[in-house]
Amino acid sequence: MKTLVSAIALLVGSNIVAMAADQTLKFKVVTFYVGEKDGESHLVGVAISPDGPIGTKDFYDKSGANGTSTGHSTYYFHDGSLAVNYSTTQTGTETGAHVVGKYQIISGTGAYQGATGTGSFEGDWGDKSPLKGAGLYDGELDIKTPGM
DSSP states (O other): OHHHHHHHHHHHHHHHHHHOEEEEEEEEEEEEEEEEETTEEEEEEEEEETTEEEEEEEEEEEEOSTTEEEEEEEEEETTEEEEEEEEEEEEEETTEEEEEEEEEEEEEOGGGTTOEEEEEEEEEEETTSSSTTSEEEEEEEEEEEOOO
16 A cells, blocks of 8 residues: 555656746747837837747836836747746947847746746847847747646
């Protein structure tokens, strides 16, 4: 009986570990400025990963001192979504800049329920971008999801 109970506990434990996942998602992000809302810049865009598109809903970006900003965005995947906060540093002018940013994953839904993690992005917007009138960035999210 002890052997059976131990085997069941081991089987259940191994399934929980198998459900926990760490993954790195690399993608390109294209953003478009659409206006101001509540003192924040409002942008929309899309992220594209090597295996297909990832829709993004909205970005909100609030400018800080010395070329810094903070913001929030939500990435929608076919199997769930991730909400992230980010911080950036920009170098450039009022018409275009190079941006380096860091992500902090704050929540997830679906396959990303309970997700945490970090990430980064880097690229250009405005007249610094190869896509005139849009931002173009390389991004990466290191996603950690708990076992269920």
